[in-house]
Amino acid sequence: MQIIGVMGPGEQATVSDQQVAYDLGYQIAQTGWVLLTGGRNTGVMDAASRGAKAAGGLTIGILPTHDRRNMSDAVDLAIVTDLGNARNNINVLSSDVVIACGMGVGTTSEIALAIKAGKPVILLNTSLEFQQFFRHLSHQSVFVAESVTAAISIVQQQLNSDWQK
Amino acid sequence: MQIIGVMGPGEQATVSDQQVAYDLGYQIAQTGWVLLTGGRNTGVMDAASRGAKAAGGLTIGILPTHDRRNMSDAVDLAIVTDLGNARNNINVLSSDVVIACGMGVGTTSEIALAIKAGKPVILLNTSLEFQQFFRHLSHQSVFVAESVTAAISIVQQQLNSDWQK
Amino acid sequence: MQIIGVMGPGEQATVSDQQVAYDLGYQIAQTGWVLLTGGRNTGVMDAASRGAKAAGGLTIGILPTHDRRNMSDAVDLAIVTDLGNARNNINVLSSDVVIACGMGVGTTSEIALAIKAGKPVILLNTSLEFQQFFRHLSHQSVFVAESVTAAISIVQQQLNSDWQK
Amino acid sequence: MQIIGVMGPGEQATVSDQQVAYDLGYQIAQTGWVLLTGGRNTGVMDAASRGAKAAGGLTIGILPTHDRRNMSDAVDLAIVTDLGNARNNINVLSSDVVIACGMGVGTTSEIALAIKAGKPVILLNTSLEFQQFFRHLSHQSVFVAESVTAAISIVQQQLNSDWQK
Numbered sequence: 135m136q137i138i139g140v141m142g143p144g145e146q147a148t149v150s151d152q153q154v155a156y157d158l159g160y161q162i163a164q165t166g167w168v169l170l171t172g173g174r175n176t177g178v179m180d181a182a183s184r185g186a187k188a189a190g191g192l193t194i195g196i197l198p199t200h201d202r203r204n205m206s207d208a209v210d211l212a213i214v215t216d217l218g219n220a221r222n223n224i225n226v227l228s229s230d231v232v233i234a235c236g237m238g239v240g241t242t243s244e245i246a247l248a249i250k251a252g253k254p255v256i257l258l259n260t261s262l263e264f265q266q267f268f269r270h271l272s273h274q275s276v277f278v279a280e281s282v283t284a285a286i287s288i289v290q291q292q293l294n295s296d297w298q299k
Numbered sequence: 300m301q302i303i304g305v306m307g308p309g310e311q312a313t314v315s316d317q318q319v320a321y322d323l324g325y326q327i328a329q330t331g332w333v334l335l336t337g338g339r340n341t342g343v344m345d346a347a348s349r350g351a352k353a354a355g356g357l358t359i360g361i362l363p364t365h366d367r368r369n370m371s372d373a374v375d376l377a378i379v380t381d382l383g384n385a386r387n388n389i390n391v392l393s394s395d396v397v398i399a400c401g402m403g404v405g406t407t408s409e410i411a412l413a414i415k416a417g418k419p420v421i422l423l424n425t426s427l428e429f430q431q432f433f434r435h436l437s438h439q440s441v442f443v444a445e446s447v448t449a450a451i452s453i454v455q456q457q458l459n460s461d462w463q464k
Numbered sequence: 465m466q467i468i469g470v471m472g473p474g475e476q477a478t479v480s481d482q483q484v485a486y487d488l489g490y491q492i493a494q495t496g497w498v499l500l501t502g503g504r505n506t507g508v509m510d511a512a513s514r515g516a517k518a519a520g521g522l523t524i525g526i527l528p529t530h531d532r533r534n535m536s537d538a539v540d541l542a543i544v545t546d547l548g549n550a551r552n553n554i555n556v557l558s559s560d561v562v563i564a565c566g567m568g569v570g571t572t573s574e575i576a577l578a579i580k581a582g583k584p585v586i587l588l589n590t591s592l593e594f595q596q597f598f599r600h601l602s603h604q605s606v607f608v609a610e611s612v613t614a615a616i617s618i619v620q621q622q623l624n625s626d627w628q629k
Numbered sequence: 630m631q632i633i634g635v636m637g638p639g640e641q642a643t644v645s646d647q648q649v650a651y652d653l654g655y656q657i658a659q660t661g662w663v664l665l666t667g668g669r670n671t672g673v674m675d676a677a678s679r680g681a682k683a684a685g686g687l688t689i690g691i692l693p694t695h696d697r698r699n700m701s702d703a704v705d706l707a708i709v710t711d712l713g714n715a716r717n718n719i720n721v722l723s724s725d726v727v728i729a730c731g732m733g734v735g736t737t738s739e740i741a742l743a744i745k746a747g748k749p750v751i752l753l754n755t756s757l758e759f760q761q762f763f764r765h766l767s768h769q770s771v772f773v774a775e776s777v778t779a780a781i782s783i784v785q786q787q788l789n790s791d792w793q794k
Contacts, residue, residue: 247738408572
C-alpha cells in the first residue's frame with residue numbers, strides 16, 4: 135500500500151488551507167492511496183482525513199500525544215507516539231511522498247525533515263516566498279503544485295520514478 | 300478500528316513461538332481486528348503478520364529503522380520510525396491490547412512499558428517464571444492465556460470492559 | 465567523562481530505595497563519575513541526584529516532559545526530551561554502566577533495554593525473584609550488588625574491562 | 630547551569646561556518662555557559678565544541694546514533710539517543726537559547742522546531758533570504774546577529790528577560 139503524507143498547519147490553518155486539504159484527501163483516497171497525517175482534530179490534518187473518508191479511503195494519524203484524546207474522528211488507524219514534535223520525523227519517513235498544504239512553523243520542520251530523508255515534497259497553497267525558500271534548499275526534490283489535481287499528478291510521477299529505481 | 304499488538308522475540312524466537320504467533324495473527328484478523336507488530340521480517344513479528352494476511356486481515360508494522368529494508372513482506376502499512384528500541388513505546392501506546400508471544404529482552408521491555416501505559420497485557424507461550432514475574436509487577440492488568448483461543452477471548456473481554464468505561 | 469546511570473522507581477520508591485540511591489549518588493560523584501538519571505523531582509532519581517550534589521558531583525537529568533517543571537533541584541544539566549517513556553532508551557544508551565536501585569515497572573523496562581543495548585546492569589536493593597528473573601534473561605551482563613560499595617566496585621571492573629577492549 | 634545550543638550544517642558546512650562556530654563556542658564557554666550541539670565530528674557541531682573546549686568550557690553532544698562512534702572528540706558529555714533526526718527536537722528543547730550558525734536542511738528543521746517550542750533563535754552567518762524567511766515565520770523570537778559578539782549579547786538579553794518572567 136502506498137502512503138501519501140499530508141502536512142500543514144493545525145490551529146493556524148486558513149479556510150483555504152482546509153478546503154484544499156479536504157479536496158486533496160478526497161483525491162488521494164480516490165486514487166487508491168492511504169492518507170497519513172499528524173492525526174489531530176484540527177486544521178489541515180483533520181480536513182484531509184475527512185476528505186479521504188468521504189471518498190471511502192483509509193487514514194492513518196501519527197499522534198504527538200500519549201492517548202487518542204485530540205484525535206480527528208476521521209482517522210482510522212491511530213499511531214500513538216507520545217513524542218511531541220519529534221513525531222514529525224515519523225510522518226515524513228513513513229510517507230512515500232509528502233505534500234505540504236499551507237504554511238507554518240511545524241510544516242516548515244516537516245518539509246525540511248522530508249528533504250533530509252530524501253522524500254519528494256510537493257508544496258500546495260503556499261506563498262512564492264515559501265516556494266522559493268524550499269526550492270532553493272532542494273532544487274531536485276521540492277515541487278510546486280498549482281492545484282490539487284496537479285499535486286496528484288506529481289505524486290503519480292514520483293511513485294513511478296521510484297518504481298523504476 | 301481496533302488494534303491488537305503482538306510482541307515477541309525476533310531472531311531468538313523458537314519454532315513454537317512462531318507457530319503460535321502465526322495462529323494468533325490469523326485469529327486476530329479473522330475476528331476483524333487490525334494487527335500491529337514491530338514490523339521486521341523475523342520471528343514473532345513476521346509470523347503473526349503472515350498469519351493475519353492469510354486470513355485476509357490488515358497489518359501495521361512499526362519499524363525501528365529509517366527505511367523499509369528489513370520489513371516483513373506481510374506488513375501492509377509500514378510506520379518508519381528510525382527510533383531503534385525507543386519505538387517499543389509506540390507499539391504499546393498504539394495497541395488497544397498487547398499480547399506477548401514468547402519471551403525475550405525486547406519483549407520484557409514492551410510488557411513493562413505496556414503495564415506502565417495502563418494497557419492490558421496477555422502472556423502467551425511463556426514460562427511460569429515469566430508469568431509470575433509480570434503478574435507480580437501488575438496483578439490487575441496482566442493475564443495468562445493457555446492457548447490462542449483463550450488469548451482471543453481475553454482480548455474480547457478487555458475491549459468490552461473498555462467500552463463500558 | 466564517564467557517565468553512570470541510576471534508574472529506579474519515582475513516586476513508588478520506598479524509603480530504603482531513596483536512602484540507598486542517595487548513598488549511591490554520593491559515591492558515584494566521589495569516585496569522579498557523572499551521574500545520569502531520569503531527572504524528575506521524586507524517588508530514586510531525585511535522591512541519587514541529591515547525593516551526587518552533596519559530594520560535589522555533576523548530574524544530568526533526562527526528562528520525559530517538554531519543559532523543566534518537574535525537574536529535581538539537584539539536576540545540573542537537564543536534557544528535555546518530550547518523549548515520555550521512550551526516553552528510557554536514551555537513559556541506558558547514554559550510560560557506561562546502568563545501576564537499577566529498587567524495583568518497578570519503569571525500572572524493568574530500563575533494565576531490559578540496557579541488556580538489549582549490551583550495557584552492564586547492576587541490581588541493587590531488589591528482591592531475589594527480581595534478580596533471578598534478570599540473571600536468567602542475561603547471565604553475562606547482569607550483576608547483583610549487596611551494597612553501594614559493592615556496586616561501585618562492579619562499576620569499576622566493568623569500566624576497566626571496557627577499556628581493555 | 631545555562632545551556633546554549635549551537636546548530637548548523639555538518640558535512641555541508643562552509644569554512645566560514647566553521648570559523649564562526651569555533652569562535653562562538655569559545656565565547657559561549659568563556660561567558661560561563663554550557664554548549665550543546667548535535668555532537669558529531671563534523672561541521673558546525675565539531676567546530677563549536679572545539680572552540681568551547683579551547684576556552685575550558687563544558688560541552689554536551691546529542692548524538693543521533695546508537696553509539697559514540699562518530700562523536701566529536703571535543704564533546705564531554707554524550708547523550709546517545711538513537712533517534713536519527715528526531716533528536717533535533719531534543720536539541721532545541723534542552724537549550725535556553727538556540728543559535729543557528731550557517732544554513733542547511735537540518736538547521737532549517739531545528740530553527741522551525743525551536744520557534745515552535747517558544748525558544749529564542751539567533752541567526753548567524755546566514756543569507757538575507759534565510760533571515761527574511763524565518764523573521765517572517767516568527768517576528769518576535771527570531772533575531773539576526775551580525776557577529777559572534779552580537780550573538781552573545783542577544784543571548785544575554787534573552788536570558789535576562791527569561792529571568793524576569
